Amino acid sequence: MPHTPVPPVLLGDEPGSFRRGVLAERHPAIIRQVREAFPYDAEVRRALDELAVNCTRGALEPLPDEAHDLDRWRAWGLDGHLGTSWYDVPWLWSESYFYRQLLQAVGYFGPGVWQGVDPFRPMKLAELESAETEAELAALDDLAERSATERGRALLHGSLWGNRADLGFRLSDAGAEERAAVSGLVADDSDALWAALKDATVLCLVADNAGRELVPDLLFLAHLLTEHQIERAVLHVKPYPYYVSDATFDDVLDAVRALVAAPGAAGEFGRRLWAALSDGTLVVRAHPFSASPLPYADMPDDLRADFAGASVTVFKGDLNYRRLVGDRLWAPTTPFADVTAYFPGVVAALRTLKSDVITGLSAETEAALTASEGQGWRIGGTRALIQVRGV
Numbered sequence: 001m002p003h004t005p006v007p008p009v010l011l012g013d014e015p016g017s018f019r020r021g022v023l024a025e026r027h028p029a030i031i032r033q034v035r036e037a038f039p040y041d042a043e044v045r046r047a048l049d050e051l052a053v054n055c056t057r058g059a060l061e062p063l064p065d066e067a068h069d070l071d072r073w074r075a076w077g078l079d080g081h082l083g084t085s086w087y088d089v090p091w092l093w094s095e096s097y098f099y100r101q102l103l104q105a106v107g108y109f110g111p112g113v114w115q116g117v118d119p120f121r122p123m124k125l126a127e128l129e130s131a132e133t134e135a136e137l138a139a140l141d142d143l144a145e146r147s148a149t150e151r152g153r154a155l156l157h158g159s160l161w162g163n164r165a166d167l168g169f170r171l172s173d174a175g176a177e178e179r180a181a182v183s184g185l186v187a188d189d190s191d192a193l194w195a196a197l198k199d200a201t202v203l204c205l206v207a208d209n210a211g212r213e214l215v216p217d218l219l220f221l222a223h224l225l226t227e228h229q230i231e232r233a234v235l236h237v238k239p240y241p242y243y244v245s246d247a248t249f250d251d252v253l254d255a256v257r258a259l260v261a262a263p264g265a266a267g268e269f270g271r272r273l274w275a276a277l278s279d280g281t282l283v284v285r286a287h288p289f290s291a292s293p294l295p296y297a298d299m300p301d302d303l304r305a306d307f308a309g310a311s312v313t314v315f316k317g318d319l320n321y322r323r324l325v326g327d328r329l330w331a332p333t334t335p336f337a338d339v340t341a342y343f344p345g346v347v348a349a350l351r352t353l354k355s356d357v358i359t360g361l362s363a364e365t366e367a368a369l370t371a372s373e374g375q376g377w378r379i380g381g382t383r384a385l386i387q388v389r390g391v
């Protein structure tokens with residue numbers, strides 16, 4: 001990035017900022033919700049209550065000596081942050097460690113009966129089984145009449161706007177679901193994406209949320225496989241529950257099973273996905289780095305090799321975008337190509353805007369957004385983009 005000034009990494013310390021609100025208000029709200037999700041025993045409830053106090057008023061505490069991933073967190077910088085206020089370490093670090101500590105509190109890593117029980121599963125399932133999801137699946141029947149090109153474009157946009165479905169975001173912004181999406185994209189490289197997909201063999205999709213985002217992601221992959229636009233899809237999910245609704249392998253199975261059980265075109269998509277998982281043309285990976293508190297510029301070699309082997313890698317959602325470009329307050333006109341120059345191969349971002357980080361806007365777009373909304377467009381979840389580098 002020869003000419004791009006690099007702003008500092010975002011912290012959550014600025015009073016009144018969206019980021020501080022996430023740490024000070026969203027995190028305790030998530031703990032309250034988790035506390036009600038299952039009949040947790042007294043030990044778990046106590047651990048959750050302690051975390052609720054610690055994460056808003058205290059400093060980062062260590063993981064247990066026997067934690068299976070202690071060395072990994074140390075390699076990611078744990079020792080340098082212990083004893084520091086949650087507000088004074090990088091925001092991404094603070095958020096990621098919060099979810100790791102939440103899973104510790106509920107006994108997710110065991111030993112014990114709560115081992116492997118996703119504390120967010122009731123919320124995820126409620127969404128997957130909702131009337132909204134049912135209506136979205138029923139709408140697939142109309143798509144069947146359209147040309148493959150039109151279907152592809154509709155499914156790409158379904159996957160993009162599926163990113164509005166984010167249970168963590170809705171928890172702290174109750175009006176998010178009702179606010180109308182603004183259909184014009186703030187950046188639209190979709191032609192470049194289709195051009196890259198024309199000669200593609202392998203597509204990597206780095207998933208974001210389960211349920212109403214993962215379902216359209218899977219539909220998009222099924223379409224590309226069915227139309228022989230790609231030979232293989234690699235779906236990266238989280239290795240454990242994270243940011244409330246982020247997709248894990250269990251969520252992939254729930255989504256595919258829901259599709260298979262659906263009537264009409266949705267059921268056909270489901271059977272296509274089932275077959276693709278069985279024959280290895282759809283592969284799911286849950287790399288530990290997918291839930292790391294670090295930007296993708298710091299990814300390990302094996303993950304880099306995975307992305308390098310893909311014709312195109314698509315990053316879904318706001319958090320993945322923050323990690324792709326670096327969690328920094330870039331000037332909005334900073335070229336997306338500059339901040340992703342480190343990435344091996346063609347990379348695309350499909351994201352609705354739910355945090356301050358943004359790159360790749362034209363000066364005109366930034367001026368128009370700011371004139372109409374101040375800085376609210378950055379975090380409101382009503383705006384979206386498709387950005388591509390490397391075609």
Ligand SMILES: O=P(O)(O)OC[C@H]1O[C@](O)(CO)[C@@H](O)[C@@H]1O
Pocket residue numbers: 022095163166168169208209243316317318319320322354355
């Ligand atoms: O599900 P997404 O799109 O990654 O969004 C995650 C949300 O959490 C945040 O990281 C804030 O915690 C925002 O970036 C966004 O509101």
